[in-house]
Amino acid sequence: xxxxxAASPPPRSVWDSLNPVRLIGELSExxxxxxxxxxxxxxxxxxxxxxxxVYGMQMSFTEMRLNRPAGNGAFVxxxxxxxxxxxxxxxxxxxxxxxxxxxxxxxxFLVGLVAxxxxxxxxxxxxxxxxxxxVPYFLPNVVAGxxxxxxxxxxxxxxxxxxxxxxxxxxYKAWFADPTTAxxxxxxxxxxxxxxxxxxxxxxxxxxIPSDLYKAADIDGAGPFAQLRLITxxxxxxxxxxxxxxxxxxxxxSPDLLxxxxxxxxxxxxxxxxxxxxxxxxxxxxxxxxxxxxxxxFILLMGFAYIYIRLSKVNQx
Amino acid sequence: MATLSINxxxxxxxxxxxxxxxxLELEDGGFLVLLGPSGCGKSTLLSIxxxxxxSSGGDILIGDRNVNDVHPKDRNIAMVFQSxxxxxxxxxxxxxxxxxxxxxxxxxxxxxxxQKAAELLQIEHLLDRKPAxxxxxxxxxxxxxxxxVRDPDLFLFDEPxxxxxxxxxxxxxxxxxxxxxxxxxxxxxxxxxxxxxxxLGTKVAVMRExxxxxxxxxxxxxxxxxxxxxxxxxxxxxxxxxAGTLEKDGETFVLRHGDGVLPLPGLAQDVGPYAGRKxxxxxxxxxxxxxxxxxxxxxxxxxxxxxxxxxxxxVSVGGQLITARLGSRDRPKLGETLTxxxxxxxxxxxxxxxxxxx
Amino acid sequence: MAQTRSGSKLLWxxxxxxxxxxxxxxxxxPIIWTFLTSIKVEEDIVTRNMIxxxxxxxxxxxxxxxxxxxxxxxxxxxxxxxxxxVLICLLxxxxxxxxxxxxxxxxxxxxxxxxxxxRMFPAVLMIIPLFxxxxxxxxxxxSVGLAVAYTSFLLPxxxxxxxxxxxxxxxxxxxxxxxxxxxxIGAMFRIVIPIARNGLVATCVFVxxxxxxxxxxxxxxxxxQGSRTWPVGLQLMVGEFQLPWGMLAAGGIISIIPVIxxxxxVQRVMVAGITxxxxxx
Numbered sequence: 014x015x016x017x018x019a020a021s022p023p024p025r026s027v028w029d030s031l032n033p034v035r036l037i038g039e040l041s042e043x044x045x046x047x048x049x050x051x052x053x054x055x056x057x058x059x060x061x062x063x064x065x066x067v068y069g070m071q072m073s074f075t076e077m078r079l080n081r082p083a084g085n086g087a088f089v090x091x092x093x094x095x096x097x098x099x100x101x102x103x104x105x106x107x108x109x110x111x112x113x114x115x116x117x118x119x120x121x122f123l124v125g126l127v128a129x130x131x132x133x134x135x136x137x138x139x140x141x142x143x144x145x146x147x148v149p150y151f152l153p154n155v156v157a158g159x160x161x162x163x164x165x166x167x168x169x170x171x172x173x174x175x176x177x178x179x180x181x182x183x184x185y186k187a188w189f190a191d192p193t194t195a196x197x198x199x200x201x202x203x204x205x206x207x208x209x210x211x212x213x214x215x216x217x218x219x220x221x222i223p224s225d226l227y228k229a230a231d232i233d234g235a236g237p238f239a240q241l242r243l244i245t246x247x248x249x250x251x252x253x254x255x256x257x258x259x260x261x262x263x264x265x266x267s268p269d270l271l272x273x274x275x276x277x278x279x280x281x282x283x284x285x286x287x288x289x290x291x292x293x294x295x296x297x298x299x300x301x302x303x304x305x306x307x308x309x310x311f312i313l314l315m316g317f318a319y320i321y322i323r324l325s326k327v328n329q330x
Numbered sequence: 331m332a333t334l335s336i337n338x339x340x341x342x343x344x345x346x347x348x349x350x351x352x353x354l355e356l357e358d359g360g361f362l363v364l365l366g367p368s369g370c371g372k373s374t375l376l377s378i379x380x381x382x383x384x385s386s387g388g389d390i391l392i393g394d395r396n397v398n399d400v401h402p403k404d405r406n407i408a409m410v411f412q413s414x415x416x417x418x419x420x421x422x423x424x425x426x427x428x429x430x431x432x433x434x435x436x437x438x439x440x441x442x443x444x445q446k447a448a449e450l451l452q453i454e455h456l457l458d459r460k461p462a463x464x465x466x467x468x469x470x471x472x473x474x475x476x477x478x479v480r481d482p483d484l485f486l487f488d489e490p491x492x493x494x495x496x497x498x499x500x501x502x503x504x505x506x507x508x509x510x511x512x513x514x515x516x517x518x519x520x521x522x523x524x525x526x527x528x529x530l531g532t533k534v535a536v537m538r539e540x541x542x543x544x545x546x547x548x549x550x551x552x553x554x555x556x557x558x559x560x561x562x563x564x565x566x567x568x569x570x571x572x573a574g575t576l577e578k579d580g581e582t583f584v585l586r587h588g589d590g591v592l593p594l595p596g597l598a599q600d601v602g603p604y605a606g607r608k609x610x611x612x613x614x615x616x617x618x619x620x621x622x623x624x625x626x627x628x629x630x631x632x633x634x635x636x637x638x639x640x641x642x643x644x645v646s647v648g649g650q651l652i653t654a655r656l657g658s659r660d661r662p663k664l665g666e667t668l669t670x671x672x673x674x675x676x677x678x679x680x681x682x683x684x685x686x687x688x
Numbered sequence: 689m690a691q692t693r694s695g696s697k698l699l700w701x702x703x704x705x706x707x708x709x710x711x712x713x714x715x716x717x718p719i720i721w722t723f724l725t726s727i728k729v730e731e732d733i734v735t736r737n738m739i740x741x742x743x744x745x746x747x748x749x750x751x752x753x754x755x756x757x758x759x760x761x762x763x764x765x766x767x768x769x770x771x772x773x774v775l776i777c778l779l780x781x782x783x784x785x786x787x788x789x790x791x792x793x794x795x796x797x798x799x800x801x802x803x804x805x806x807r808m809f810p811a812v813l814m815i816i817p818l819f820x821x822x823x824x825x826x827x828x829x830x831s832v833g834l835a836v837a838y839t840s841f842l843l844p845x846x847x848x849x850x851x852x853x854x855x856x857x858x859x860x861x862x863x864x865x866x867x868x869x870x871x872x873i874g875a876m877f878r879i880v881i882p883i884a885r886n887g888l889v890a891t892c893v894f895v896x897x898x899x900x901x902x903x904x905x906x907x908x909x910x911x912x913q914g915s916r917t918w919p920v921g922l923q924l925m926v927g928e929f930q931l932p933w934g935m936l937a938a939g940g941i942i943s944i945i946p947v948i949x950x951x952x953x954v955q956r957v958m959v960a961g962i963t964x965x966x967x968x969x
Binding site (some may be wrong): 063134290 | 707709711716719725735776781784786787791793799807809811812813814816821841872873897900919936940943948
Binding site (some may be wrong): 232233234 | 403407408409411412413415418419429432433476
């Protein structure tokens, strides 16, 4: 086999010089290829996220009411924020948001953890059970809301029926119409819907814990609860933190479920910040105030994330 | 009273039989090594002794107590894992004292015991560190500290030195031996490294595919292996196997092999019934020296490997390759015909079909 | 007092089974009940005595729903929006994810974090300006416009999920391909993407399900039957028509069929990853 002459490559034809496929290929060898790859998505996100967000923050300092053509776009500095401080609905929403988020997340975490631990034992039939347990998370908010509204309906709700039959209730209850139970019922729906998120993440984390640790703990005499407390949970800390933060963001930011279930009622018992902001925009067309409310939500979220991360890092030493 | 008795223990995973009828006994204060290649079942047996896995049949007795269904924490054993299995979120101090903590031993007693164990292993200065901040050897010591501090009836080691580099391995091996001499507690030690087995054990059980091939003290296993597998597993470089026919030449037996005849005076085995039959002669490289003698082999030199203290020479004898351990000064040339003297007293004869020692 | 090891294992196994079966029932029951409702006759739904196992069935609700209020149009709109969303994410997100996974460049961590932080912005904050921006571009009330809006929160998710899958593909293969003469982009398309194909499919399915289910943005950014998606349509029907439960249930079931199908596709990837054994040692 003769040795190929590794001298100069054959001269290029005109077609070759213009061939787009080859040009892109050569482009991919440049130093800036990695940035080029990011360009389309970065542009998209800037246009669709950053720009509107900045615009929205800007709006929070202006008077912008879509149903009052006059005086729109006028700069009013902190007027909206001042109004918030004396707005009783704002404070009720804030309190409700706290209740809504903390209760939901606590319960989602507990149920998700228990499910993850049970699934992790890898008993026969686990695969089927896992699929069934994960389903609620992938259902649309709209449908999940209506499914539960159907089951809790004051006239024909099956849950009401069961509770009456076993004697826990005297008569069918209008769960979402009673201010004392509306929030609780909504939390039940939310936990049902989102606990698989925790299960998924925790199971991924459980796989990373070496099985030898549990064997050593068995020999050392640690019972199952001690093992959970001293081995499993500490090693899951980062994953739990990530899950909690993501879920908090999701719960604070989106009014979807409550919008479908209660619209903030009855009275103001389920009014949360995101709902309030949404209603300001969609019903009252007061974009300025809605913007201000959203900015406050955003600041609260950032603060929470920062504090939470600091707390868990401090413990890590 | 033996510390550990294993009677007729079997273990199957579904249809796969991993352990087939294991019987062994460990005397008080002894050091039993379970030696074998991966997959032979030694780690499974250890897990069964520890109580981490149930057996499929048979009895385990610790002391005179049948512990078949007893929880690991109630068997009064301690275990050192290959991966050390140190609790990553706890400082060394708590790692070592964890077993005592779980048994509700009061804090002051615990601290004293931890301190003592740490001193024994020279790790007092590490007590407040976390496992992630320790080197491999240090973690190893912490793992041993955790085992020692409970003063158990039985220590179980699962290939504890496999994750260490060569030099550290030798150091820790000596440490373990020193500890055993000092504490006198019985040990069951699993390894695939035959050097560890030979240096550490008072008794070695060589295992293969779930069956114990031979249990004896290290010297016996080395000098009189029960079958070809054990013979080939112990000793590095491995024993040479020379195939041939056993013949009687007057009062002595000789081996007729492809290239000639090898006299075998002073054979310790009773090989009368095998006269005229095919046998395999197991000759250790250490039994071969350069030069002449009553039993010799000769052949062409194939490979020469100087190792520093010795020279390994591979010679082709009638088509079969024989390794000889010669002195560092011996430097035969490739292709040269070499005459090697064999110390026939150390030779073992095996039945070629069963592999067993005759 | 020695506790038997086999006894305690059996106990915990039973407890685990009980928990799992109970949870599975709770998770699946609402769906089953809704399905039953959707095929029950009206009298059996609104009855004093709850009927648990219906003896007469009807598909009337489905028929009525399909013929009413242009439900098929809603479904079609959702289909289009979902497809366009996935397409946009595929085109722009795959290469971005690849860049994050394979290259180590200045500002990489910050950018990755940035992609994630944008999810922290409240939807309500963005929707209003988005509304106005889209109105100016004439993208309001269009499936494509909605799809673009969806990428605001789905694209970062796409990039992050896919990066995980890319990370799992060994880098040596591309190096080998490049030595063999391929360009970087050639290596990307010919080697890595086929290997990460499963992950790519799973990620696309995730995004598709999320886009199909989305309510809020669709509510604010579509204003007529033109491009309205099914969640908004269904919800409006509830308000407008005092929708009978049977029809609502039918609507729900129709809408989650694609989700169930997609979920069935992707669950094997997820559950397999979950139920594989733990790290030994």
